[in-house]
Amino acid sequence: MVIHYKCPNCGSDMAFDAESGALSCGNCGRQDNIEDFSDEFIETVFEEDEAKEYHCNNCGANIVTDADTTATSCSFCGAAVVLADRVSGILAPSLVIPFTISKRQAEEAFIKWCRKGLLTPRGFMSASRIKKITGIYVPFWLYDLKNEAKVHAVGTRVRTYSRGEYIYTETKYYDVYRDLRIDFSRVPVDASEKMDDKLMDKLEPYQYSDLKDFKTPYLAGYIAEKYNYDAKELFPRVKEKMNKPLDDFIRSTVSGYTSVRYKNKNITTKSRKSLYTMLPVWMVYYDYDQSEHIFAMNGQTGKVVGKPPLSKGKIAAWFGGIAGGSFLLMKIISFIVTGGGIL
Structure with a gap:
């Protein structure tokens, strides 16, 4: 099923506008609140073969997508479409953070970021060579985790003092026990096999106060992917991701010692809740020195990640x-x- 959002004024296609947070018509400029947009201006077309080919009811062309695409645009007329069958049922996201940075703002911010490179070539810093910039809603799982840690360590306290002509070193040993409950909320892990996991991790943090209940109009005008891995499949990765924060927290509770040696550390991690969420990412493809460099920008905060040439x-x-x-x-x-x- 293909969804088009039609302008109530002129009948043109509407898309989500990051700057205003509303459905916007590029033809007449009308803007509508997503929550109030009437169903009578939403056009849907059902297709028998919904695996890879859809029919654009705006111009009659066929829209060919891969199996993971949930939102795209018609390559013939440019109409923004959402492939609703891929965001419904078990594939329906629970939450979304809408884009707050427009394409124009993303381009300007990226060029400004390029100029900050102290060790990048002069041509990279001064020239705008953006080959393509694409707004993508990337599928993530947000986990709420419950961790129980039982720790046994040996701590030492060393004191040096002098008496007469002699210098003494006194070392005292202490058994240290900790029984901790450590909870983490909204830990993100990207669920798309196409995206670079390390690149997506570096885009954090997102401001989760801006999370909204998912509605398909947020996807209009952007590309969106559906998840390739469910929450159970990604659970080992989120556990691994939290290893360092857990170790750092445990170490913060064992202070006041000259040295600490851990004898035993047992950590049990359970998922209290996992929510399928769409997060906004601008993918930037930049030409320099006859090669393409790929960068990612957080579509909410503007944070840029990637490796520039040196x-x-x-x-x-x-x-x-x-x-x-x-x-x-x-x-x-x-x-x-x-x-x-x-x-």
Whole structure:
């Protein structure tokens, strides 16, 4: 089933506008609140073969998608469409964070980010070579986790003191036990096999106060993917993702010791709740030096992640500056200590 959102004024297609947070008509400029948009202006077309090919009722063309696409646009007329069968039933997201950064704002922010690179080539910093920028709603699972940690460690406290001509070192050993309950809320893990997991992790944090109940109009005008992995399949990954935060929290409860050696650490993690959620991402494809560089931008906060190219000349100059500065510092120290001159 293909869904079109038609403008009540002029009949043109409407799409979600990140700047206003409303359904917007590019033809006459009308804007409608998603919550109040009337069903009579939503056109749907059902197809027998819904696996990969859909029919655009705007221009009559066939819309060919892969099996994971849930929202796209017609390549012939540009109409924004949502493939409703792929966001319904067990595939229906519970929550969504709408885009708050428009395509224009994303382009401007990315170019500004490029110019901040201290070790990037001059051409990368000064030129705008955006090949393509695409707004994608990426499927995530948000987990609420309950962790129980039972820890046994040995802590030491070392004291050094002197009596007469002798210096003594006193070491005391302590058995340390912790029985902890540690809860985490809304831990995101992307559920699309197409997306780079490390890149998606670096886009955090999102502001979850902006979460909204999912409605298909939020997808209009953007690309969206459905999940490839369910919450059970991704549970081992979210556990691994939380290993360091758990260790950091446990260590924060064991303080006041000179050293700590852990003898036993048992952690049990359970999922209290997992919610299928769509999060906004701008994918930026940038041409430089005859190669394509891929970056991602958080579509809510504007945070940019990715690896820009590095300038060998700038790197050499930077290390040369450090080496020169270190040499000069040593000479100054030598002058102060010996009273000599600087060569």
